[in-house]
Amino acid sequence: MNELTVEKAAPENASVLTALQREAFNTKMARYGFPPGNGPHGFADSEWQIKQMQENDYYAISWQGTIVGGCIVKNTSDECHIIRIFIGPEYQKRGFGKQGLSKIELLYPQAPVFTLDTPDWDDENHRFYEGLGYLRAGTAFHPDLDFSLYLYRKSGKGAGGRKFLFR
Numbered sequence: 001m002n003e004l005t006v007e008k009a010a011p012e013n014a015s016v017l018t019a020l021q022r023e024a025f026n027t028k029m030a031r032y033g034f035p036p037g038n039g040p041h042g043f044a045d046s047e048w049q050i051k052q053m054q055e056n057d058y059y060a061i062s063w064q065g066t067i068v069g070g071c072i073v074k075n076t077s078d079e080c081h082i083i084r085i086f087i088g089p090e091y092q093k094r095g096f097g098k099q100g101l102s103k104i105e106l107l108y109p110q111a112p113v114f115t116l117d118t119p120d121w122d123d124e125n126h127r128f129y130e131g132l133g134y135l136r137a138g139t140a141f142h143p144d145l146d147f148s149l150y151l152y153r154k155s156g157k158g159a160g161g162r163k164f165l166f167r
Contacts, residue, residue: 004096006103009060009070014049017060017070020088021049024069027089032121040084041144056083057107061100068096071104080108080156082116101132111156117149126150 009017025039042048052058052072061069069087073080082104087097105114118125120139130136134152141148 003063004099004103005062006059006071006100006107007062009049009053009058011050011053013060013067013070014046014053016067017049017058018044018046020067020069021084021086023089024086024092028122038145043084052083059100059104061087061096063091063094063096069100071100073104073108075108075111079113079115080105080111082114085116097128098132105154105156109157113156114154116152118152119145120148120150 022039022044025043026036029038030036037044042052049058057073057075059071059073060067061071068091069085071085072083074083075081082101085097085101085104087100105111108114114134115137116129116134117140118129126136129152132154134154136150137153138151139148140151
């Protein structure tokens with residue numbers, strides 16, 4: 001029971017996932033000098049979480065039977081896009097994010113590439129993703145947030161051994 005598990009989230013998990021996400025993003029934003037409530041779209045809205053469960057693959061990341069975080073994945077034939085991954089602040093720095101994302105990647109053996117984005121100012125996230133083998137593939141300005149996002153990519157097993165070149 002000490003093992004980290006990754007399971008499809010259910011609507012009854014929405015309030016817990018919302019609370020963890022709100023805490024995680026508000027804590028992160030405060031660390032970088034942003035006021036609370038400035039997280040990504042829908043991060044503090046339980047209804048948005050349920051909508052994501054219906055439209056995408058939404059996973060609850062649990063440890064010892066307690067949900068500690070979550071991950072939302074948009075899976076297409078071209079890529080698996082990690083829309084969002086989060087771990088509650090009280091569970092961070094224990095390897096749960098690394099283990100969780102690694103387990104989620106294994107659920108998509110057909111994926112030719114995994115993609116994600118993260119704020120350009122978040123050095124902690126950059127180190128985290130790069131430590132998991134993601135390569136920075138570009139930058140995109142996000143007008144709603146008034147900052148840029150670094151775009152990351154990682155070759156998946158579905159690439160048939162091909163490595164993608166990123167510019």
